[in-house]
Amino acid sequence: MAPATPSRKPLMAGNWKMNNNHLEAIALVQKMAFALKEPDYDAVDVAVIPPFTAIRSVQTLIDADRLGIQYGAQDVSQHASGAYTGEISAAMLAKLGCTYAVVGHSERRQYHAEDDAVVNAKARAALAADLTPILCVGEGLEVRKAGEHVRHCLTQLDGGLEKITAEQARRTVIAYEPVWAIGTGEVATPQDAQEVCAEIRTRIAELYDGGVADEVRILYGGSVKGGNVAKLMAQDDVDGALVGGASLDPGEFVKICRYRELPV
Numbered sequence: 246m247a248p249a250t251p252s253r254k255p256l257m258a259g260n261w262k263m264n265n266n267h268l269e270a271i272a273l274v275q276k277m278a279f280a281l282k283e284p285d286y287d288a289v290d291v292a293v294i295p296p297f298t299a300i301r302s303v304q305t306l307i308d309a310d311r312l313g314i315q316y317g318a319q320d321v322s323q324h325a326s327g328a329y330t331g332e333i334s335a336a337m338l339a340k341l342g343c344t345y346a347v348v349g350h351s352e353r354r355q356y357h358a359e360d361d362a363v364v365n366a367k368a369r370a371a372l373a374a375d376l377t378p379i380l381c382v383g384e385g386l387e388v389r390k391a392g393e394h395v396r397h398c399l400t401q402l403d404g405g406l407e408k409i410t411a412e413q414a415r416r417t418v419i420a421y422e423p424v425w426a427i428g429t430g431e432v433a434t435p436q437d438a439q440e441v442c443a444e445i446r447t448r449i450a451e452l453y454d455g456g457v458a459d460e461v462r463i464l465y466g467g468s469v470k471g472g473n474v475a476k477l478m479a480q481d482d483v484d485g486a487l488v489g490g491a492s493l494d495p496g497e498f499v500k501i502c503r504y505r506e507l508p509v
């Protein structure tokens with residue numbers, strides 16, 4: 246597929262998962278911001294995805310110090326408003342200045358039984374509020390061993406993009422996260438990542454005209470660290486990373502954001 250173009254600015258998004266209270270969140274963003282300078286943000290979009298309880302604190306800090314860091318939420322309700330106890334709407338997140346909402350993370354699919362229909366509803370709710378969904382797809386180990394990983398990921402992609410227009414797809418981010426690589430230290434090879442990311446882009450080109458596929462950013466996620474990010478980013482169809490564990494370590498995450506300075 247086509248190599249990364251300037252319209253596909255790399256995105257490094259740190260998904261903190263259920264880590265860091267709002268005070269710890271402030272300390273972590275301050276440490277990151279101290280190390281990251283303007284040229285870094287010119288080269289790469291840097292985002293943190295804290296727990297809901299820390300978003301307001303992160304927003305306040307980023308606004309007050311005019312930091313170039315973006316932020317988002319780890320999940321979003323499929324519903325617009327009303328009697329949905331425990332849910333957080335896309336409009337609420339947009340009001341907090343969020344840029345992104347992760348939808349369909351494998352941990353949501355696994356522990357909260359979210360299927361493609363729910364993931365799709367969440368993606369559409371996010372888009373309706375002008376948030377950028379980070380739509381996650383990825384196969385488990387059994388599927389990978391059976392050689393069904395591409396088919397599995399494309400099925401999740403098709404389901405997640407259902408009824409999403411070309412204009413909306415253009416501003417959606419896709420994250421390929423093989424479940425067997427998440428939190429295990431077992432990163433996919435750059436070739437594994439490229440294979441699936443390229444198939445995802447090809448599928449988007451089949452679904453949408455008008456150069457959408459060339460614009461959509463496709464991230465890889467799963468045990469990304471400073472030591473492996475450069476090789477992953479050297480792949481034509483990998484436009485960034487969705488980082489879990491390593492995003493909790495400011496030094497490591499900054500290294501990932503500055504992957505251009507690392508040897509491939």
Ligand SMILES: O=C[C@H](O)COP(=O)(O)O
Nearest residue numbers: 260427428467468489490
């Ligand atoms: O959302 C992030 C992914 O689940 C990756 O997590 P990890 O970097 O800890 O493997």
